[in-house]
Amino acid sequence: PRVDIKGRKIEKKTCKVESADVDRTIETLRKRRxxxxxxxxxxxxxxxxxxxxxxxxxxxxxxxxxxxxxxxxxxxxxxxxxxxxxxxxxxxxxxxxxxxxxxxxxxxxxxxxxxxxxxxxxxxxxxxxLPELDEDFIKSFGVEEGTEPAFRKQILENLERERDQRIRNDIRMAVIEALIEDNEFDLPGSMVEEEVDRAVMASRTQLQQQGLPSDGPVDRDLFQDSALRRVKVGLVMHEIVKQREIKPDEAAVRKRLDEMASGYDDPQQFINWYREDRSRLAQIEAAVVEDQVVEALIEEAQVTETTVSFETFMNPAGMATAQ
Structure with a gap:
């Protein structure tokens, strides 16, 4: 398989979180109450x-x-x-x-x-x-100061974190698309079947959680295309990691854990829970290695940056509908 995206065009959208975005989020939170x-x-x-x-x-x-x-x-x-x-x-x-x-x-x-x-x-x-934007309302979101400036600061940080995650995801998907486009090679049939099995099992589990019958016949062909894609992406990624000898960067692992833990009341307990189990920590390391692969590949591509509003960036489908 091809293991680079040299010369491929990748669009990277960026945005700045403005005061109006914080205002909009506050109004959304008020409407939920x-x-x-x-x-x-x-x-x-x-x-x-x-x-x-x-x-x-x-x-x-x-x-x-x-x-x-x-x-x-x-x-x-x-x-x-x-x-x-x-x-x-x-x-x-x-x-x-x-x-x-x-x-x-x-x-x-x-x-x-x-x-x-x-x-x-x-x-x-x-x-x-709508509830007033008062001390009680603000404290209900875990802002102990109970002041509007502290509330706005927390919302700004949360929106910036969401934006950064979205940028990473979008770049990751663009790189993967460039990587597998016209990248044809034989896939092991057994791996594809195993991937279909997992998809079928996940589908049955979802039906059970929804209280729907889950033991009926399943059309495996419905899961074939997505299984082929996942196997192809997995094999190409594995080959890139192997050829470039990419190892999980410990600093990046710590940063990823810190970001994930930030939304919990006791972040350190969350971090310890991951670190005390090798299999759980391996999930984080795998995600970090994938980020490192994307970073390595993106340096070889032709990247063009486009600046858009935060609202458009986070909800492109909604903005298109509104227009």
Whole structure:
């Protein structure tokens, strides 16, 4: 296999966390603590309704078509947009009929693209109230000083940490894409089958955790492409580590552990937990070695840097939708 990306073009996006990004995060945190007070005015954007509803398709009920005392925030996106929009202007005690068509790409294929009708009873219209940015609110996030400057400092550090992690991940994915593009070589069939086995097992475990049946037949072909990719990436990475004799840098291991531990109440306990078990520490070392491989490869590529806003960088799909 090819074990370098010399001359390949890699785009690296960078951004600076601005004061407005901290402001936006604070507002998001306040909204997560929203309280709802019954109101007398009709339902409007951001109001939370408690509703009973019954739905039918071709005059027949369907799975998930009925609920009582169900919370819906208008504009919150918990229900289809068409459903929420038709609740605007309703009041407590109103009974309305909501007509909509499920999108063609709706997750439940049995009702995707079909027209439905819902009878909705409005039990309550709650008006939102946001908590004050006071000492109690700030301390609830672990900022002992309880002051706004200390709160903003903590948020800034967290956002910068998220940004740095995102940059690393994006560069890693770009390097891997450049590394395996047009890089054809024979893959051991047994390794691919083992990778498919792991993917199937992970899928069954996820179904169990969701309380869904997990012992039914599984189409292994669904996991084939991703298994081929993982095996190819693993073999190429292994060859690079071997040829370049890359060893985990202890300083980088310490830094990675410190970053991971920073979000815990007792960071040192978290670090000790990893260091006292060789297999756990090996996971961190493997991640560090992969970073070192990426760093070595990126030096040989043609890297172009693009500066974007923090919001665009962290949520490119959302910004594209908004535009």
């Amino acid at each position: 929203t309280t709802w007070e019954p109101g007398e005015t009709p339902a409007a954007e951001d109001d939370r309704l408690l509703i009973d509803f019954k739905g039918t398709i071709d005059d027949q009920p369907f799975e998930g078509s009925e609920a009582e005392n169900y919370p819906v925030v208008i504009g919150g996106g918990t229900m289809l947009k068409e459903f929420e929009e038709q609740l605007t202007g309703t009041s407590v005690g109103d009974s309305v009929t909501v007509n909509l068509t499920f999108p063609e790409d709706y997750p439940k294929s049995e009702i995707a693209g079909k027209a439905a009708q819902f009878t909705v009873e409005v039990r309550e219209v709650g008006k939102p109230g």
